[in-house]
Amino acid sequence: MSADGVSGEVRPAPVDLDVPRLRPAGKGLAGIASTGRMTHHEHLEAVRRGDLGSIHSWELVTSVDGPGTRLTVFVAGCGLRCQYCHNPDTFVMARGEPVLLEDLVARLRRYRGVFRATRGGLTVSGGEPLMQPAFVGRLLHEAKAMGIHTCLDTNGYLGAHAPDALLDDVDLVLLDIKAGLPDTYHEVTGVELEPTLRFSRRLAGRGQAMWIRYVLVPGLTDAVDDVEAVAAHVATLGSVERVEVLPFHQMGRDKWESLGLTYRLADTPTPSGELLERVRGQFRAHGLTTY
Numbered sequence: 001m002s003a004d005g006v007s008g009e010v011r012p013a014p015v016d017l018d019v020p021r022l023r024p025a026g027k028g029l030a031g032i033a034s035t036g037r038m039t040h041h042e043h044l045e046a047v048r049r050g051d052l053g054s055i056h057s058w059e060l061v062t063s064v065d066g067p068g069t070r071l072t073v074f075v076a077g078c079g080l081r082c083q084y085c086h087n088p089d090t091f092v093m094a095r096g097e098p099v100l101l102e103d104l105v106a107r108l109r110r111y112r113g114v115f116r117a118t119r120g121g122l123t124v125s126g127g128e129p130l131m132q133p134a135f136v137g138r139l140l141h142e143a144k145a146m147g148i149h150t151c152l153d154t155n156g157y158l159g160a161h162a163p164d165a166l167l168d169d170v171d172l173v174l175l176d177i178k179a180g181l182p183d184t185y186h187e188v189t190g191v192e193l194e195p196t197l198r199f200s201r202r203l204a205g206r207g208q209a210m211w212i213r214y215v216l217v218p219g220l221t222d223a224v225d226d227v228e229a230v231a232a233h234v235a236t237l238g239s240v241e242r243v244e245v246l247p248f249h250q251m252g253r254d255k256w257e258s259l260g261l262t263y264r265l266a267d268t269p270t271p272s273g274e275l276l277e278r279v280r281g282q283f284r285a286h287g288l289t290t291y
Helices: 040-049 101-110 112-118 133-145 164-168 182-189 194-206 224-234 253-258 273-284
Strands: 027-029 052-062 069-075 097-100 121-125 149-154 172-176 210-216 240-247
Touching (some): 040 052, 040 133, 052 101, 052 133, 069 101, 069 112, 121 133, 133 149, 172 194, 194 224, 224 240
Parallel strands (some): 069 121, 121 149, 149 172, 172 210
Antiparallel strands (some): 052 069, 052 097
């Protein structure tokens, strides 16, 4: 983080474009072929133009990452280190698969009929999509040009890296707010809360539709004052369509262990039904539609 030297506003540091090198031949992700040869210079230029991205995986899912059936693309790379992350294998951008934009767009085109029938579309998730704004921006633009509904699933920390042109191609933002108090947020993620709050206010100022996501972790994000801080902030935004309180689970535990990373929540239980309803009730008390 650093001040911009003019306004004194603190902005996230520039993103390191550490996209893995395109292999001479073969496949990136299942069903998305990326072939060809690139010099180091060509590789860097392709990344800067948004022709080449680092992708962890993709899947076709229903009613999970936005409305309808969606092609969810998980990009590689994230600056946060959330204690409960169930995809720690997306932390490092260079560990993803190099995928050409044109190959991913071709895959997207195949599902237009499914999207129309289910009122679904494309969701770009991660990792953190705004680690790769050039690639993600072009992917979203290509989707909109085909009449496909688009979602951006983001933690908002790198919101300053999202130009208005990128956001113009987003129909719905799935914004993850990890905690409401700065100290808790830092404990959960390792970074500051304010950039995410600033981004949420920017989205609201644009009238951008948002779904807010809050992961409920017993003993970590369940404090009444923490939840209240999130709910009170979200209630001021105006363009929030719903809040989703997501119960913590242990599905990512094996990934942490396989990567040799310290997993601090091994003994943490899933939240009880009573706790879930208490937290959802706090959001509802602010007039927010909450699930």
